[in-house]
Amino acid sequence: MSTTNQSTHHTSTIGSIGTPSRRNTELALLVFAVAIPVFAYANVGLAINEEVPSGLLSYGLGLGLLAGVAHLVVRKFAPYADPLLLPLATLLNGLGLVIIWRLDQSKLLQSIQQAGTAAPRQLLYTALGIALFIVVLIFLKDHRVLQRYTYISMVGALFLLLLPLVPGLGQNIYGAKIWISVAGFSIQPGEFAKIVLAIFFAGYLMVKRDALALASRRFIGLYLPRGRDLGPILVVWFISILILVFETDLGTSLLFFGMFVIMLYVATERTSWIVFGLLMSSVGAVGVASFEPHVQQRVQAWLDPMHEYLLSRQGVGGHSEQAMQALWAFGSGGTLGTGLGQGHSDLIRFAANSDFILATFGEEMGLAGIMAILLIYGLIVERGVRTALAARDPFGKLLAIGLSGAFALQVFVVAGGVMGLIPLTGMTMPFLAYGGSSVIANWALVGILIRISDTARRPAPAPAANPDAEMTQVVRPS
Amino acid sequence: MNKPLRRIAIFCGLLVITLLLRDNWLQYVKADTLATDTDNRRVAIERYATPRGDIIVDGKAITGHTTTSGSDFKYKRTYKDGAMWAPVTGYVSQAYGATQLEYIDDGILTGNDDRLFFRNTLDMITGKKKEGGNVVTTLNAAAQKAAYDGLKTRGKGAVAAIEPSTGKILALASYPSYDPSTIAGGGASDEKAWKALDKKNNPDDPSLNRALREVYPPGSTFKVVTAAAALENGLYTSADEKTKSPLPWIMPGTRTPLKNEGNIPCENATLRVALRYSCNSVFGKIGADLGNDKMLEEAKKFGFDSEHFVPVRASASVFSDDMNDSQTALSSIGQFNTAATPLQMAMVPAAVANDGKLMKPYMVDELQAPNVDTLEKTDPEEMSRPLSEDNAQILQSMMETVVKEGTGTKAQIGGGVTVGGKTGTAQHGVDNSEKPYAWFISYAKLSDGSSPVAVAVVVEDDSAVRDDISGGGLAAPIAKSVMEAVINSKK
Numbered sequence: 009m010s011t012t013n014q015s016t017h018h019t020s021t022i023g024s025i026g027t028p029s030r031r032n033t034e035l036a037l038l039v040f041a042v043a044i045p046v047f048a049y050a051n052v053g054l055a056i057n058e059e060v061p062s063g064l065l066s067y068g069l070g071l072g073l074l075a076g077v078a079h080l081v082v083r084k085f086a087p088y089a090d091p092l093l094l095p096l097a098t099l100l101n102g103l104g105l106v107i108i109w110r111l112d113q114s115k116l117l118q119s120i121q122q123a124g125t126a127a128p129r130q131l132l133y134t135a136l137g138i139a140l141f142i143v144v145l146i147f148l149k150d151h152r153v154l155q156r157y158t159y160i161s162m163v164g165a166l167f168l169l170l171l172p173l174v175p176g177l178g179q180n181i182y183g184a185k186i187w188i189s190v191a192g193f194s195i196q197p198g199e200f201a202k203i204v205l206a207i208f209f210a211g212y213l214m215v216k217r218d219a220l221a222l223a224s225r226r227f228i229g230l231y232l233p234r235g236r237d238l239g240p241i242l243v244v245w246f247i248s249i250l251i252l253v254f255e256t257d258l259g260t261s262l263l264f265f266g267m268f269v270i271m272l273y274v275a276t277e278r279t280s281w282i283v284f285g286l287l288m289s290s291v292g293a294v295g296v297a298s299f300e301p302h303v304q305q306r307v308q309a310w311l312d313p314m315h316e317y318l319l320s321r322q323g324v325g326g327h328s329e330q331a332m333q334a335l336w337a338f339g340s341g342g343t344l345g346t347g348l349g350q351g352h353s354d355l356i357r358f359a360a361n362s363d364f365i366l367a368t369f370g371e372e373m374g375l376a377g378i379m380a381i382l383l384i385y386g387l388i389v390e391r392g393v394r395t396a397l398a399a400r401d402p403f404g405k406l407l408a409i410g411l412s413g414a415f416a417l418q419v420f421v422v423a424g425g426v427m428g429l430i431p432l433t434g435m436t437m438p439f440l441a442y443g444g445s446s447v448i449a450n451w452a453l454v455g456i457l458i459r460i461s462d463t464a465r466r467p468a469p470a471p472a473a474n475p476d477a478e479m480t481q482v483v484r485p486s
Numbered sequence: 487m488n489k490p491l492r493r494i495a496i497f498c499g500l501l502v503i504t505l506l507l508r509d510n511w512l513q514y515v516k517a518d519t520l521a522t523d524t525d526n527r528r529v530a531i532e533r534y535a536t537p538r539g540d541i542i543v544d545g546k547a548i549t550g551h552t553t554t555s556g557s558d559f560k561y562k563r564t565y566k567d568g569a570m571w572a573p574v575t576g577y578v579s580q581a582y583g584a585t586q587l588e589y590i591d592d593g594i595l596t597g598n599d600d601r602l603f604f605r606n607t608l609d610m611i612t613g614k615k616k617e618g619g620n621v622v623t624t625l626n627a628a629a630q631k632a633a634y635d636g637l638k639t640r641g642k643g644a645v646a647a648i649e650p651s652t653g654k655i656l657a658l659a660s661y662p663s664y665d666p667s668t669i670a671g672g673g674a675s676d677e678k679a680w681k682a683l684d685k686k687n688n689p690d691d692p693s694l695n696r697a698l699r700e701v702y703p704p705g706s707t708f709k710v711v712t713a714a715a716a717l718e719n720g721l722y723t724s725a726d727e728k729t730k731s732p733l734p735w736i737m738p739g740t741r742t743p744l745k746n747e748g749n750i751p752c753e754n755a756t757l758r759v760a761l762r763y764s765c766n767s768v769f770g771k772i773g774a775d776l777g778n779d780k781m782l783e784e785a786k787k788f789g790f791d792s793e794h795f796v797p798v799r800a801s802a803s804v805f806s807d808d809m810n811d812s813q814t815a816l817s818s819i820g821q822f823n824t825a826a827t828p829l830q831m832a833m834v835p836a837a838v839a840n841d842g843k844l845m846k847p848y849m850v851d852e853l854q855a856p857n858v859d860t861l862e863k864t865d866p867e868e869m870s871r872p873l874s875e876d877n878a879q880i881l882q883s884m885m886e887t888v889v890k891e892g893t894g895t896k897a898q899i900g901g902g903v904t905v906g907g908k909t910g911t912a913q914h915g916v917d918n919s920e921k922p923y924a925w926f927i928s929y930a931k932l933s934d935g936s937s938p939v940a941v942a943v944v945v946e947d948d949s950a951v952r953d954d955i956s957g958g959g960l961a962a963p964i965a966k967s968v969m970e971a972v973i974n975s976k977k
Contacts, residue, residue, distance in 0.1 A: 116558065270497075274490045317525070332525075338512045339520020340528050352528050352558070375513035379506055386502040393495040397488055405487050409494055416498040420505060429508045 030091035031083045037095035038079055042072045045102025048348055052110045055349030061109075070131060071102050074138045085145045086462035092391050093461070096384055097439055097454045101137075101447065103381075104440035105130055106348070107368050111361040114354035123354075123361055126442050133444040137451030144455030151460045155403050158211030161204050168201035169247065169264075173254055185255040186434055198260045198435075199449035202267070202418075203456065206410035209268055212240065213275035214403045221276035244268045249292045256302040258293065259421045259433025263414055265289050270413040271406050274396075303431075310431040330356050330364060334426050337367040338378075345374025361442040363434060366426045381440070382423065389416040392457050398464035408460045411453050527558070534559035534580060539595040539618030539856065541575050541587055544627045547620075549575060554671055563588075568665035570634040573644075573658045573695045574625060574849065576798070577666030582680055586695070586798045587621060587850070594619040594853045594861070601861050617856035624654035624851045628971040629939070636943075636964030637661035643945035643961075644696035646828040647968050650836040650929060650937045652866040653845030655796060657941070657968055658829075660696040698800040701825035702944050705912030707925045708820030709769045710834050713757055713884065715784035715818075716772045717877040725758040725884045735767040737774070737812035744770040744815060747911075761884045762892035764909065766819050773818025774811040781818055782807050787872035788844065789833050790826070796847050803830040820912055828942045831927050835906065836940035838881050839929035842873030882906050882931075889928065896962040897926065899970060902933035909962065921946060926961035930969040939972040941965045 046068040053061030061067075075098045082089055109127035117123035148154070154161075172178040172185045179187040179194060187194050213220075245265060252261040269285030297303045309316040309331050317332035333356040341351065351371035356364045370378050392412025399405045418435055425432040436443050438450040512520070522529060538561065540547035548571050550564040559580045565571060576586025584592055593599030597606065597618040606616055626647075633645035637659055647657035668679035683693045694700060716722050722729060733753035734743035744766050746752050752765035760768035773781050785791065785805035794800040803826035809817060816822035829847060837844035846869040853862040873881065885906030888894045894907040907928030929940035943961040 270494055274487055274494060277487065277490050314525070335512065336520050336523065336526040336528065338509075339517045339523075340526065341513055342517040342521065343514060352531055355527055370509075370513060375509060375517075378509045378513065382502055382505050382509065386499070389498045389502070390495065393491060393498065397491050402487060405491065409491055413494060413498065416501055420501040423505050424508065427505070427508050427512055429504070
């Protein structure tokens with residue numbers, strides 16, 4: 009009895025030895041993750057055209073095939089991986105495809121070239137994303153390899169972040185300069201930078217964490233870091249401010265800085281970093297907002313979306329009715345929604361299937377649907393954090409928490425923006441929204457998390473090999 | 487490292503909970519406010535998403551619907567003989583809102599009325615599409631056509647016809663009119679038609695509902711009200727009693743005689759003779775003798791000085807309450823401040839024909855659910871009693887004399903139908919500079935003594951020579967054809 013208690017007490021941090029691989033659980037969940045979008049797709053077709061869409065079979069087969077291949081690769085190359093991540097991502101990706109296809113059917117969006125052929129392209133991006141996911145699993149045998157590329161990652165991340173500022177390459181879309189245009193494709197380098205930056209932070213903090221944590225003075229209950237240790241956080245802060253000023257995107261800036269603060273806190277276990285982080289981000293945001301008109305306008309539109317709507321209706325330049333239209337979409341959905349295909353979220357017009365895709369879910373699936381979607385995101389984050397807890401090496405812990413923290417922040421910033429909780433930013437809901445960069449980058453992110461969780465849950469590494477003292481308490485259930 | 491990790495996990499949980507709370511606020515607490523916000527285009531889309539119910543005359547719909555292309559508003563209103571029925575239906579437009587019956591009974595027509603709630607909920611469960619209910623009017627298609635066609639040949643004007651025993655409105659015509667179908671959509675052609683209706687661009691003001699919303703000086707037709715006041719107040723007790731009416735009669739407080747039209751036998755004429763020849767001097771003096779208060783009291787009993795809701799609002803007709811005796815005299819022959827809607831002037835003969843009982847005029851007989859169940863039925867309602875039964879019959883015989891051998895001979899019908907009426911020619915404009923209005927008010931009585939119709943016709947004829955305009959010549963033939971149409975449709 010006492011042994012059992014002991015063992016359950018500790019499985020939350022270890023959960024590895026003797027546990028089944030859970031691949032069959034994953035497969036069963038995947039069946040649902042593919043079946044639900046297929047039913048949703050049929051539902052949309054019946055609602056809009058009163059017939060089962062002709063592409064149902066190929067869509068179902070396509071999504072099923074992609075999920076199946078991904079599953080087989082996980083089974084072969086990461087057999088002990090977390091069983092929930094792949095099905096959850098597949099479900100979101102599939103539902104996103106359905107809603108993108110549903111918005112493709114909107115005559116209004118077709119007439120302003122905002123939709124029409126987005127779904128097939130998104131399916132292609134999904135295929136590319138899952139291909140990258142597979143590449144990650146096959147070639148990244150151990151996530152610790154990434155540690156070697158710490159400083160290359162830094163250069164790469166900076167390069168990606170600054171790409172949109174290169175003249176002739178960067179694109180200004182709806183006021184935010186977070187896009188580049190290559191060979192007719194729009195790419196959001198920030199989505200990839202998110203991952204590369206997490207690798208850099210994890211590698212850097214793993215090395216520096218002792219210095220950052222220990223060499224500090226106490227002041228009013230807080231550990232104050234030494235002046236020279238403040239360097240890295242100041243640099244990251246400064247780059248975030250640069251992004252905010254030159255790319256005028258609050259979301260990207262907040263995401264990177266927030267990710268860094270989270271990782272710094274986890275690495276050093278010093279609450280003072282959180283306080284510093286919050287202080288610096290508010291100083292930065294308020295400071296930039298005081299002179300940057302685009303940011304001010306986003307804040308105005310957040311405070312009074314109706315005013316913004318009326319200005320836009322009067323044809324006053326630079327204003328957008330999207331925010332108010334999104335609120336109406338949510339409100340009109342109510343508790344249970346209008347049913348798939350029966351809403352009018354196309355009234356949002358611009359970016360209805362990308363930045364604002366959540367509003368369509370809100371209108372057509374209602375409060376119930378949005379809560380389900382948010383909980384799915386919550387579960388993905390929870391599995392990510394659990395992976396971080398279970399990981400045996402500090403680099404893996406930091407990387408996992410960085411990626412899941414960034415994922416959580418992104419969901420919060422985008423969903424909060426669309427729902428009018430915080431000012432709007434130019435980011436997209438991971439997996440749901442139309443956009444190649446987002447889908448591909450997030451599949452890679454899930455790939456890395458799966459790799460870390462596989463390493464973490466893999467049985468039989470010698471406890472001594474674990475450098476983290478806390479992790480060495482292994483209890484074998486008798 | 488695991489302690490901060492657990493804290494971060496809690497932080498991420500809080501982020502998700504914040505989003506969940508915000509979503510509950512948006513989609514539960516604020517859902518109704520947002521969903522019914524009039525700026526939310528879904529409200530309008532929903533409104534035009536189902537075929538609108540119909541407005542019905544004589545069992546046939548005078549409205550319809552058609553699908554629109556290139557718009558998110560699916561259905562558009564159409565009208566049959568739109569211009570003829572416009573004073574009844576009003577319009578409903580995707581761009582310009584709704585008026586009159588289309589506005590007042592919008593809930594029934596769109597199916598959004600609370601009385602349809604249970605049915606709608608049931609339909610939602612069974613997957614049936616929402617439908618609009620119908621508005622069944624009291625109008626008479628033949629009478630309306632006779633009225634409209636009559637006005638079309640005569641020029642600007644209006645007709646109102648009522649069934650005296652119930653107050654049912656049988657005809658309500660206005661000319662020039664407009665076809666509400668042309669402004670029912672939201673496209674460029676609708677906008678063009680809408681702008682053309684604007685009074686600034688069209689001095690004829692075709693969208694004005696003259697039968698309910700325009701007040702005209704009623705001229706000599708008002709003498710019926712004055713005669714009723716004389717009888718009711720006991721000033722004279724019979725149609726054939728000689729009145730104390732000198733000729734010329736100088737208006738009190740002035741040196742101006744109240745002139746009659748031409749050389750007519752008005753000195754001490756009986757009420758019957760005075761009404762037959764339309765003696766200004768006799769009725770002017772009656773007004774002055776009774777005084778402002780008594781005249782006002784009688785006018786109010788006939789419905790003057792208040793708006794009527796039939797259920798479309800009819801403007802208040804005017805009889806002033808602060809006049810001296812000479813002004814009262816002028817008002818009592820339908821000049822000075824006196825002004826009346828055609829509907830009001832149809833209520834006058836209706837009350838006389840109904841033996842002194844004025845029934846409240848109405849034009850919606852019943853409201854029907856989509857499956858033709860009755861949701862609401864209007865019952866005839868007595869509004870007032872301007873005349874005692876005896877006095878009403880005295881006034882009837884006087885008005886019948888007018889048609890038999892007086893100024894209204896053109897309204898005679900024959901074949902056992904007795905017509906009682908009164909002509910009127912009202913001057914207006916500064917120093918009477920503008921063309922007068924030709925009036926005729928009348929009722930028809932069948933051989934069994936029942937009266938199926940009372941009617942008022944007003945015509946403003948720009949093309950006619952001033953002297954030619956007289957109620958008997960221009961308006962009486964229209965009144966006659968309307969009355970005939972009603973009588974024939976009852977057979």
